[in-house]
Amino acid sequence: MNAPTWLTTLVATLMVLVATYSLWRLAVARLWERATDYESDILNLAIGVAGAGLVASWAHTLPRSVWTGAFAVGGVYFAVRAYLARSDKARRGRLLAHAACCAIVVYMFLAGVAPTTIKGSTAGQFTMAGEPGMILDQTITFPTIGLIFVVGLCFYAVTVVDRIEPLKVESAASAEPEDLDEGFGSMDGTGGGIGRMLAPRSVEVCRVVIALVLIYAILTKLV
Amino acid sequence: MTSSAALTERSGQIPVDPGLPAASPSPARRRLQLVLAGLWLLDGMLKLQPYMFTKNFAPMTIGEATDGAPFWLADPIDWAKRIVSAHPVGTMVPFALVEIAIGLAIAYRPTLKYGLTACLCWVPFLWFFAEGLGGLATSTAGPLGGAPGASVLYGVLAVLLWPTDRSGPAVTSEAVRFVGTRAARIVWVALWGLLAALCLLPANREAGSVSDVVAGNVEGAPKGYVWLLDQATKWTAGRGAEIDTVLALLLAFVAVSILIPRRRVVRSGIVVALVLAALIWVFAEGFGMPFQGMGTDPDTGPLLAAIAVAFWPAAGRRAEASEPAAATVPGAALEEGSAA
Numbered sequence: 001m002n003a004p005t006w007l008t009t010l011v012a013t014l015m016v017l018v019a020t021y022s023l024w025r026l027a028v029a030r031l032w033e034r035a036t037d038y039e040s041d042i043l044n045l046a047i048g049v050a051g052a053g054l055v056a057s058w059a060h061t062l063p064r065s066v067w068t069g070a071f072a073v074g075g076v077y078f079a080v081r082a083y084l085a086r087s088d089k090a091r092r093g094r095l096l097a098h099a100a101c102c103a104i105v106v107y108m109f110l111a112g113v114a115p116t117t118i119k120g121s122t123a124g125q126f127t128m129a130g131e132p133g134m135i136l137d138q139t140i141t142f143p144t145i146g147l148i149f150v151v152g153l154c155f156y157a158v159t160v161v162d163r164i165e166p167l168k169v170e171s172a173a174s175a176e177p178e179d180l181d182e183g184f185g186s187m188d189g190t191g192g193g194i195g196r197m198l199a200p201r202s203v204e205v206c207r208v209v210i211a212l213v214l215i216y217a218i219l220t221k222l223v
Numbered sequence: 224m225t226s227s228a229a230l231t232e233r234s235g236q237i238p239v240d241p242g243l244p245a246a247s248p249s250p251a252r253r254r255l256q257l258v259l260a261g262l263w264l265l266d267g268m269l270k271l272q273p274y275m276f277t278k279n280f281a282p283m284t285i286g287e288a289t290d291g292a293p294f295w296l297a298d299p300i301d302w303a304k305r306i307v308s309a310h311p312v313g314t315m316v317p318f319a320l321v322e323i324a325i326g327l328a329i330a331y332r333p334t335l336k337y338g339l340t341a342c343l344c345w346v347p348f349l350w351f352f353a354e355g356l357g358g359l360a361t362s363t364a365g366p367l368g369g370a371p372g373a374s375v376l377y378g379v380l381a382v383l384l385w386p387t388d389r390s391g392p393a394v395t396s397e398a399v400r401f402v403g404t405r406a407a408r409i410v411w412v413a414l415w416g417l418l419a420a421l422c423l424l425p426a427n428r429e430a431g432s433v434s435d436v437v438a439g440n441v442e443g444a445p446k447g448y449v450w451l452l453d454q455a456t457k458w459t460a461g462r463g464a465e466i467d468t469v470l471a472l473l474l475a476f477v478a479v480s481i482l483i484p485r486r487r488v489v490r491s492g493i494v495v496a497l498v499l500a501a502l503i504w505v506f507a508e509g510f511g512m513p514f515q516g517m518g519t520d521p522d523t524g525p526l527l528a529a530i531a532v533a534f535w536p537a538a539g540r541r542a543e544a545s546e547p548a549a550a551t552v553p554g555a556a557l558e559e560g561s562a563a
Contacts, residue, residue, distance in 0.1 A: 002273050004312050122277055144445050147513055154268065155261040158330035162257055166333050212323070215268045223274065223443060223516030 002116035003220055012056035015213050018206045019048025025198060034198035039078075043098055044206050046070065047105060051210065054108055054217050057115040068109040075102030097156065104149050104214060111140040113221050140221045147222070150215050157211040164204045251537065252384060252397045258529050259380050260329035263342065266373075266520045267322030274516040275315045281308035284517060288355030296351075296360050303352040321345060339381045346378035353519070363426040365467075366418040366474065366499075367436045367507035369523055376526035379410060383533050398533040411481045411534060415496065419474035422467045432463035433507075440509025443516070455506050473499060486536055493531050500527035 002008075022045035029036040050067045052059035082095035140146055274280055285304045289297040307314045325345060328338025350356060350372050357372025358364035364371075385401040394400050399407040421427065438456045441449050459466055473495055480492020504510060504524020511518040 003271065004276060004316075007271070007312075007316065122273060143514060144448070147510070150268070151261075151265060154265040154326075155257070158257050158260040158264055158326060161260075161327055161330035162253070162332065164331060208327075212268070216271055219268060219272050222272065222513060 002118050002122055005121045008056050008116070009058075011213055011216055012052040012059045014209055015048045015052035015055065016059060017048075018209055019045050019052070021202070021206065022048060025203075029198050032198065034196055036198045037203065039098065040094075040203055040207075043074065043101065044203070044210065046074070047101065047210050047214075048206075050105060050109075051213055051217065053115075054113050055115060055213065060115070064109050064114075068106055071102045071105045071109070075099050075106060078102060100152070100156075101210070104153070107142075107145060107149060108140075108214065108217060111142050111146060111221075113140055113146075113217050116220075139223060140218070143222050146218045150218050153211045153215045157208050157215075160204050160207045160211070164201050167201075249397065249400070252386075252400065255380075255397055255529065255533055256329055256335065256384050256386075258532075259342075259377070259384060260326045260338070262326075262521060262525060262529070263322050263329065263377070264326030267319045267324075267326060269511070269513065269518055269520060270315055270319035270322065272516055272518075275319075275519070276311045278308055278311060280311055280315070280517075281305075284519060285353060288353065288358075291358075291361035291363055292355050293360055296355055300352055300355055335386055339385060342381040343378055346374045346381070350374035350378075362424060365421045365424065365427040365432075366470065366503055366523075367427070367433065369508060370421055371414070371417060371523075373520045373523050373526055376523055376530065379414065380526065380529055380533070383407065383410070383530070395536045396534050398530075407534070408481050411530075412478050414530070415474050415478035419471045419478055422471035422474065427467045428464045430461045430463045433466045434460040434463065436507050440506075440512065443514040444509065445514065448514075452506070452509075470499070481534065489534075489536055493535055496531040497528050500524050500531060503527070 022041045025036055025041045026038065026045070028034075029038075029041075049059075049061055050071070053061050053067075076099075078095050078099035082092045082099060085091045085095060281304045285300060285307060289300050289304075292300065321341075322345070325338050325341050328334040328341060331338075354369075354372040354374055355361075357370045357375060358368055359371055383398045383402060387401045389400050393404055395404070396407070398411070402410070426432065434456045437452055437459055441452050441456075444452065477492045477496045477499070480488050480495075483489065501524065504522060508522040508524055509515075511520060511522040511524075
């Protein structure tokens with residue numbers, strides 16, 4: 001079984017949009033003298049490109065082994081940085097979230113999350129697993145781990161949404177940008193402390209979109 | 224800039240206008256609201272599984288709700304089943320989006336009340352048409368069969384967790400903060416008392432009533448879980464009446480424990496409730512049957528557990544409730560613990 005083609009295309013397009021937006025942030029942050037968390041943007045860019053290829057075959061880019069290796073290295077990098085930042089709980093939490101995200105993507109590549117192998121869609125047809133004549137699609141290995149990740153991603157997504165603040169309060173933050181430089185500089189640790197943060201809410205929205213797409217990708221391959 | 228604002232920026236938070244009214248000043252309450260939001264999100268995402276878009280879904284899943292149901296319930300469900308069967312994509316995608324939207328609205332603090340209101344509006348529809356009133360109109364309803372229905376438990380949680388800054392000595396748990404002690408006790412006794420009473424129905428006291436339910440979760444499950452279910456099936460075979468009697472007694476204890484004016488007894492009742500919710504979820508509900516690709520929701524186990532946690536009489540609850548709302552994001556403390 002597989003999902004309707006238009007839904008798969010829409011989900012993959014969302015990931016491409018996240019990747020494009022993250023690339024745009026990386027490009028304009030310095031030009032506009034705005035601070036950004038380069039680690040988050042690079043991670044979102046990578047997951048956006050790799051995740052789109054996990055959902056739709058037209059978005060396939062690099063071989064699975066390359067992506068697996070890249071995210072494994074990324075996961076170790078964020079885990080080590082989280083260990084080094086253990087005195088700063090908030091920063092450590094953010095880095096651990098990045099590491100967990102990398103681990104989930106590595107799992108998805110290893111477990112066999114991939115675009116459907118069925119030509120067309122089974123949506124609207126009579127087809128059921130375990131019955132003669134059923135239309136089989138490739139399913140993932142270690143589905144229990146996949147389900148644990150699905151539940152974890154759901155609660156991660158709502159936690160991220162919880163910390164998004166209404167737009168009107170940002171004016172308070174923009175009053176004294178100099179003070180903010182220090183905070184952001186220490187947050188990203190990669191020279192991002194130039195000025196006021198570049199659209200921080202949009203990064204959180206990207207995280208939510210990524211979480212939802214990863215959940216969708218795992219669930220569609222569970223059975 | 225104030226030092227608190229700098230701190231919130233350092234932690235990745237956006238500073239909040241101190242004049243902005245806090246929707247929910249209690250971190251414990253907010254955590255429970257986020258649990259509700261997460262469960263709605265999971266519920267909605269599960270409805271995007273490929274099986275939901277096939278023509279088998281409606282007869283196999285919604286059709287089950289008509290088993291043993293009276294005509295006034297079975298006929299409307301049949302009508303809904305025909306519509307879903309004819310247009311599986313056109314119906315299931317909006318259903319999923321509604322539930323995802325409810326989850327995200329509850330999670331986003333400015334839209335919390337809208338999310339809970341939407342939850343309360345959506346629940347009756349879902350409870351009637353998709354769950355057949357949780358089987359309560361049939362003679363086979365039971366806690367092991369998913370009664371009283373996951374939807375109605377979502378509704379109960381939405382009411383109990385309605386945002387309020389009410390505090391004082393009477394607020395002994397998050398469940399009583401909005402509805403008050405008497406109403407909260409009524410909800411608790413009615414819910415767990417109902418589950419206890421359902422265990423005593425003749426259909427639930429048959430020899431194979433428990434083992435059949437447990438065995439029904441085996442298909443498609445991972446090996447380790449299948450082994451566990453097989454062992455449970457063997458152990459429960461022929462002991463349906465005994466197990467349901469014990470279950471009824473335990474559920475009855477849970478129901479009345481809240482009325483006893485001793486904190487230790489209340490906590491014992493809640494612990495038993497949590498254990499029973501976990502056992503029901505693992506052995507009777509098969510974690511909501513996700514391994515068969517047919518799970519449309521996480522089922523009643525997690526929701527019963529969330530309701531039980533909402534009634535937990537924490538020792539520091541009174542002091543916590545009387546504290547002024549922090550000038551920073553109430554969810555900041557949450558993030559630290561759950562960001563990973």
